[in-house]
Amino acid sequence: MVVEKPSLETVWGWLHAVPDPEIPVISLTDLGIIRDVQWQDDTLEVTVTPTYSGCPATTIINLDIETALRGHGIEKLALKRQLSPAWTSDWMTDAGRAKLESYGIAPPQPAGGPERCPRCKSTQLEKISQFGSTPCKAQWRCTDCLEPFDYFKCI
Amino acid sequence: MSTSQTEPNKGELFEFLCRMGDNTLVLGHRVSEWCGHAPVLEEDIALANTALDLIGQTTLWLDLAGKVEDAGRDADRLAFHRDVWDFRNLLLVEQPNGDFGQTIMRQFLFDAWHLSQLTALMESSDAQIAAIAEKSSKEATYHLERATDTVIGLGDGTDESHRRMQNALDLLWPYVGEMFVADAVDEAMVAAGIAPDPASLRPAYDTLVNDVFTAATLTKPQDDFGHRGGKSGKRHSEHLGHMLTQMQWLQRAYPDATW
């Protein structure tokens, strides 16, 4: 049905519109887990790296990529898993970080803890637990507004 | 890098990969047994996430083991259709959860070894092993950090928590030695540049755990006796079989059932 191969730029644009299944406010490209998109003859090859090796969202992510690309008329599609270099939260885009914060999740920081409360922006914070509602998050609390919040772990 | 002379045979490599995958599988299952039972919600979530990481790493190791073996077994087949004598995990990880302190002590003793093993494996001559180690080491770093904090917090906590942590250490220390004893499989891995000599990881391990036990006001047992037989599969403790009846029953009762 596709008479001409869509450009890689177009494909990246489609992928940019695929939300993360667990944090739908950011897209898969915001998260930085799509490492490469290439045409191999008439097969579109998409390279994806997992955030955490046991993250249950990984299979859903692959399914969502496939569904989105097939919806745009891609017939020959190969999804490749890349483990190395391992995903790091440094690959999250600035736009992704901003979207996370306005959603109420503190974005990852190199210092290893959240910079400020995503609600009141206070820097008076305490850690509740190193783990949170998904493998990628930890639980923190703001000691000014007293609200607990998720922090996207820096790995 | 390795020459054809030192390359391990398929059987030895399969064996090594099963050891890595069975450690994370058995410990991952054990930790998952806490789901819904932990003392506080935050710990429940932390334990479940740790288990999830370990099971995820298992998939990577056992998938590769299945490919190396080339006999049509994938990670699920290896996890759910082998019997107790085919498991190659350390005796430490199959020990029951006990109380929360015992679970945390087991995790700490394992994580401290696991992270140094994975760090060494990142330099493996086998690119696939190096990639799995690189991925897993990030998670293991986080696990060790949490286990260390918790061992110190509980060891240097109340009289009750201190007593329980000391009991856990006394109980589990005899399972530490097995991590550092090499056999023919390890020697083949060392010769091929695939994995480190287990004994080479011991000095750094001792330094780390000694520092943590000092901070936790815990006393390491003097006796260095170590039980063996888990990673060789020769003599598992009675606990593993019981665990497998829970872990494997669905696939055994309804073979090849899928979601």
Ligand SMILES: [Zn+2]
């Ligand atoms: Zn606040």
